[in-house]
Amino acid sequence: MIRLFIPHDLAAGADLALDPGQSRYLAAVMRQTVGDEVALFNGRDGEWRSAITVIGKRAVGVKAVSLERPQEAGPDLDLIVALVKRGRLETIVEKAAELGARRVRLATTERTNAERARVERLTLIATEAAEQTGRLDVPAIAEPVKLEKLIADWPEGRRLLFCDEAGDAKPILNALAGEPGSPWGVLIGPEGGFSPKERAMLRALPYAVAASLGPRILRADTAAISALTLWQAALGDWRS
Amino acid sequence: MIRLFIPHDLAAGADLALDPGQSRYLAAVMRQTVGDEVALFNGRDGEWRSAITVIGKRAVGVKAVSLERPQEAGPDLDLIVALVKRGRLETIVEKAAELGARRVRLATTERTNAERARVERLTLIATEAAEQTGRLDVPAIAEPVKLEKLIADWPEGRRLLFCDEAGDAKPILNALAGEPGSPWGVLIGPEGGFSPKERAMLRALPYAVAASLGPRILRADTAAISALTLWQAALGDWRS
Numbered sequence: 001m002i003r004l005f006i007p008h009d010l011a012a013g014a015d016l017a018l019d020p021g022q023s024r025y026l027a028a029v030m031r032q033t034v035g036d037e038v039a040l041f042n043g044r045d046g047e048w049r050s051a052i053t054v055i056g057k058r059a060v061g062v063k064a065v066s067l068e069r070p071q072e073a074g075p076d077l078d079l080i081v082a083l084v085k086r087g088r089l090e091t092i093v094e095k096a097a098e099l100g101a102r103r104v105r106l107a108t109t110e111r112t113n114a115e116r117a118r119v120e121r122l123t124l125i126a127t128e129a130a131e132q133t134g135r136l137d138v139p140a141i142a143e144p145v146k147l148e149k150l151i152a153d154w155p156e157g158r159r160l161l162f163c164d165e166a167g168d169a170k171p172i173l174n175a176l177a178g179e180p181g182s183p184w185g186v187l188i189g190p191e192g193g194f195s196p197k198e199r200a201m202l203r204a205l206p207y208a209v210a211a212s213l214g215p216r217i218l219r220a221d222t223a224a225i226s227a228l229t230l231w232q233a234a235l236g237d238w239r240s
Numbered sequence: 241m242i243r244l245f246i247p248h249d250l251a252a253g254a255d256l257a258l259d260p261g262q263s264r265y266l267a268a269v270m271r272q273t274v275g276d277e278v279a280l281f282n283g284r285d286g287e288w289r290s291a292i293t294v295i296g297k298r299a300v301g302v303k304a305v306s307l308e309r310p311q312e313a314g315p316d317l318d319l320i321v322a323l324v325k326r327g328r329l330e331t332i333v334e335k336a337a338e339l340g341a342r343r344v345r346l347a348t349t350e351r352t353n354a355e356r357a358r359v360e361r362l363t364l365i366a367t368e369a370a371e372q373t374g375r376l377d378v379p380a381i382a383e384p385v386k387l388e389k390l391i392a393d394w395p396e397g398r399r400l401l402f403c404d405e406a407g408d409a410k411p412i413l414n415a416l417a418g419e420p421g422s423p424w425g426v427l428i429g430p431e432g433g434f435s436p437k438e439r440a441m442l443r444a445l446p447y448a449v450a451a452s453l454g455p456r457i458l459r460a461d462t463a464a465i466s467a468l469t470l471w472q473a474a475l476g477d478w479r480s
Contacts, residue, residue, distance in 0.1 A: 091331070094459075095462055095465075098456055098457075098458050098459065098462050099454075099456075099458075099462070099466070100454070100456060132457065132459070133456040133457050133458070134455075134456050134457050135456055170480065171473065171478055171479055171480050172473060172478070173413075173473045173474065173478075173479075174480060212478075213478070214339075214340070214472055214473075214476075214477060214478035215374075215477055215478075216338055216339075216340060216373040216374050216375055217338075217372065217373050217374050218338050218339075218373070219334075219338065219372070222335055222338050222339070222465065225335075225462065225465045225466065225469070226339070226465065226466075226469040229465070229466040229469050229470060230469060230470065230473055232454055233411065233412060233413045233454075233470055234413065236454075237454060237455055238411055238412070238413075238452075238453065238454035238455075239411055239413075240410065240411050240414060
């Protein structure tokens, strides 16, 4: 069944008009007609089986029929990723949504050479990935912030997995063994790695856990996917 | 240092002419000149620090100077992947090279709708990823084979990690706990999953281990990267 993320409130019998993009997608791309069912979610009210009631010129109308899955939250896991080239950043956002990150926070570091990201476009990618992967929320994408500022404002009680390619860090499963569950952040550096000053700052943080991602050099998108995967398998919702 | 995979034999003092693509890359793209150093590897003789001796009209000449890393093999790990859309297949091959798969074997299944792949192009992608990631070989890419045939010809003693999204399979780290090391194959199905018949066949294999990749639906590229990552972390060369 087609899944759509919508901003509207959802409750039994709620009548909604979908936005132009979703209306066109349902009617023109997926050739849906009145009576066909879609699944709707908004990040607050769970997933609702819904029926198409109107295929209008401007909008498709749907009515929420029954709650199929009550709202639930995955682990409180942030991915913090240094700005990398657009294609790889888009891959990272898509995969963060599939791998259950609650938020993607963009960072600038000494070795990033971009300062901006297309947050609106990244949010669209996160939304489509959330629809496809079956989760009940969409990861929030935050505007880029300097790594130093991000660390200065770090929330109390949240641990930080810091992928340290350059150092003598423990293998990641060893580094995570015995650690508590969420909230966590997973930090991925830029393609050129962190600067020595940044590494020293990160390694000195009492809440940070340095980990190695194996003997080969990984691109930033690979490192992000691998680190999120291992976090989910060791401490997150991939456990039994 | 720039790393290049070459077909030539490597030994101290060996004089080589690079092919037109690599010559153009060094001279025109990377603006290298006589005396600059590159690292060469061929999958057999280790990695050699080498010096550019000639920037010719047709070819760049290099001389192998010293063995920097003796040849070594990573774990004997095959990725077997059902044919998926070209972009995602190219991502999978790039990531398989970064994540240390020794071979990528392409499979057709009941729910794949392609029969062919551009193996030459995929080999180029694997080669560039191997150069970038620092490994000493390039994963071999095999022409697509039917899944049934692949299983019929399965080599004795090789175990198979089978990512079973549909079933009641154990979480992947639990499924791999206590398993022996390589040789292994990691099998990733097509976007539509395996057919019931294929699942039954796979689950009946005495050398197969079924595993779950968490509660969300993963695209084939994500599943491949996650499964290779977890295999390397649990049984491969990401351990200490």
